[in-house]
Amino acid sequence: MMVGRGTWGRAALVSALLVLCPLTGSGESRGQEPVAPFALIGEARAALARGDGIAAEMKLRAALGNGAPRGEVAAWMGEAYLAQGQLAKARSWLEEGGFAPGSAARGWRALARLEQLSGHFEAGQAAFAKARALTPDDPELWVEMGRLDYVRGAHMEAIAAADHALELGPHNARALQFKGQLVRDRYGLAGALPWFEKGIMAAPSDVSLLLDYAATLGDLGRAAQTVTVTRRVLELMPGNAQAYYLQAVIAARAGNFELARSLLTHTEGQLDMVPGVQQLRGVAELALGNPQTAIEAFEAVLRQRPDSRRTKDLLARAIYEAGQLRFATMRFGPDIARDEASPYLLTQVARAYEVLGNRQKAGELLDRAARPAQAQLRVVGRGGPIGRLLAEGQGRAAERAAEAMRQDRPGFFDSQALAGDVQLALGHPAAAQERYALATRVRMPPGLFRRRVEAFLLAGDPKGAQGLVQGYLDQSPQSRSALRAAAGLAMASGDYLRARAILTWLRDNGGTRDVRLLCDLALVETGLGHTQEAREAAQAAYRLQRSSPDAAQALGFALAVSEEAPGTARALLAKARSMVGETPLIAEGEALLDDVPNAG
Structure with missing residues (x-):
């Protein structure tokens, strides 16, 4: 359950009501029969099954007031506080144990989830071991493990564990939901759908399953089905924030940013x-002409994700459109100094410098933006010791360390x-x-x-690359990475x-x-x-991007082939050569221009 300011406010109100109002069945409740604590x-x-931790807490406090022992309540109260995101309060009910026999397994499971949320994985495993000793054949325990x-x-x-x-x-x-999530990560979107559908057949009103199903449908581009499923969620749980968010994503993908913003307000x-x-x-907000509000969102x-290049690009655009030119040059100065700015970001900051009158600095940044992209291996854990060894050129040492880690933890993705x-x-692609x-x-x-495609191509195995790309597209047909790879293979x-x-579809869709x-x-x-x-x-x-050598040689080549404006074509090809040197495309374009009069 996601917890935000609204939930915190409700929790505070509930606490106040519990202090000020008589408990159900107390001596002050006139003419009402006390409710049995076990019924409460x-x-x-x-309430916990519905995901309503606050209602569960109220019922449990009423049960305590009606004489329920702490041990009978502890496991459920811990779960109630977990559902509200109040980890410290959950720990006060779970850490000591002391659960009644009928709820002990749930108590240890709740404690394990608490330890997981707190980053205490070994303690979580220990708590799960106690639960497993009590209910070894509980499928939901194995899911949580x-x-x-x-x-x-x-x-x-x-x-x-899922199997x-x-x-x-x-x-x-x-169990079906967890399997679907693992299949989605392992094989792709389409393969996950049958598992979610089986889960929904078993539990048609399960909101969590319906949301997973809707999100997967949305990523597959099945917008109408996504909207239908999210509407069902809102029938079952009015005001569900995740459902509104998924609808907002669909609206934004369709270009209806006004509707997307409206739906987000419902969260x-x-x-x-x-x-x-x-x-x-x-x-x-940026699409609707509100760059200042967009700036706040991107910041x-x-x-939370300080290294997101996509978000930095969007922030740079918003700052520029807001007219905060001086701020643009200061905000991204550290990224530029560390050579971590994308060409787009460099171009946006260069435009800011140009408007401010600093043409020299603008030119320097445009030159940097125009540099050919160097193929850089995005190393998993590149900030760790193995990544640093690679960065320092100590390949053999990096290999020894990586293989040792692989032997120690063979079942770990990283x-x-x-x-x-x-x-x-x-250089060992195989x-x-x-x-x-x-x-x-x-x-x-x-x-x-992308790295697997690169490895196939470096090994001289285009058929292997083609098979990988097609298999990926079969599962995730709208994956931009896979579509770009497919286009590259087709061109080759x-x-x-x-x-x-x-390429036309990719251009027309973002x-x-x-x-x-x-x-x-082109x-x-x-x-x-x-x-x-x-x-x-x-x-x-x-x-x-006029400073891009790719754009210069593409336009120069296109003009050379069409025999239009040969003078402009020669100038563009020369410009590209000055930035990247001779390329086959430049050489072919200039050969086409050899017999064409220098006019236009």
Whole structure:
């Protein structure tokens, strides 16, 4: 249950009411029969099943007031406080144990979840061991144990726990949901749907399952189905913030930012600490012409994810559009000094310097933005000792350390992925692929997918790369990383029609400001003989970033092929050569211009 300011306010109100009002069944309740404490505990359990920790707390306090022993209440009160996000209060009820026999297993499970939330994984495992001794065949206990394993990095143990939970309870909603989540991480979106659907068949009113199902449908691009499922959630739990957020995402993807903003207001601050929510809020406000509000949202994201380059780019745009030019130069000074700024960010700050009259500084930043992107290996744990060894050029030492970690923790995703990164950095793509394949038994995020494609190509295995890309697209057909890889493979094989179809879709669905994408599209259009379309795509790229050598050579080549403005074409190709040196595209473009009069 997500906790925000609204929940805190409700909790404070509940506490006040409990102090000021007589408890049910107390001597002050005139003419009312006292409610049996165990009936109140049952009502509290029902409230917990609905996810209402506050109502559960009220019922449990009433039970205590009616004579229920602490041991009968402790496990459930701990769960109630966990549902409210009040970890310290939960600990006061759970840490000492002393649970009644009928609720002891739930108490130890609640304590284990508390320790997990507190980052005390070993203590969590110890608490789960006590619960397991009492209820070894409870599928939901195995789900919770698997979740702890996943969080602490023991991913293969988590997968084994999920499978065992399903053996114990083939129709258990929590077991089916956990399996679906693992399949989504491991194989992709489409493969997860059957598991969520089985869970919903077993528990049609399970809000948590419905939300997972809706989010997966949304990521697959099935907007109408997502909206239908979220409406069902709101019928079951009016005001559910996650449902409104998913609807807002769908609205924003459709370009209806006014509706997206309106839907976000219905979350009533409950999800304000979720970076994705703030990012969506910032994008909507920026699109609606409210850059100052967007700035606040993007800064909130960066407080939690300080290294998010995408958010920094959006923040730079918002600051520029707000007219805070001096602030733009100061806000991103450290990123620029550390050479961590993206070309887009450098360009935005350069524009600010230019308006402020500092053309020299603007030119320096534009030159940096125009540098060809260096292929940099994004190493898992690159801030750790192995990443530092690679950065320092100590490849063999990095390899020894990575292999030792891999042997010590073979079931951990990071161990296998990092070992693969080291092998790829050392120029051993086959060995890298072997380790990456083991990592993908757990999950294959976009970064690992791109590195696997790179490893196949470095090994001279385009068919392997094609199979990987197609398999990824079968599960996640709207993955931009996979679609870009598919377009690249199609271009390399001369299948320009397929490349054009993919690149056009990407451009029309969020890629209108992607300079590299537009350059690739221009080259594909040229290959198909569509000279006007090639010129338009290249001109769009060049307008976005005149200092880009990719855009300069793409436009120069497009003009050379069309034999229009040969003088401009020569100038653009020369400009690109001055930045990146000779390239096959520049050489081909200049060869085409050799017999063309220098006019235009």
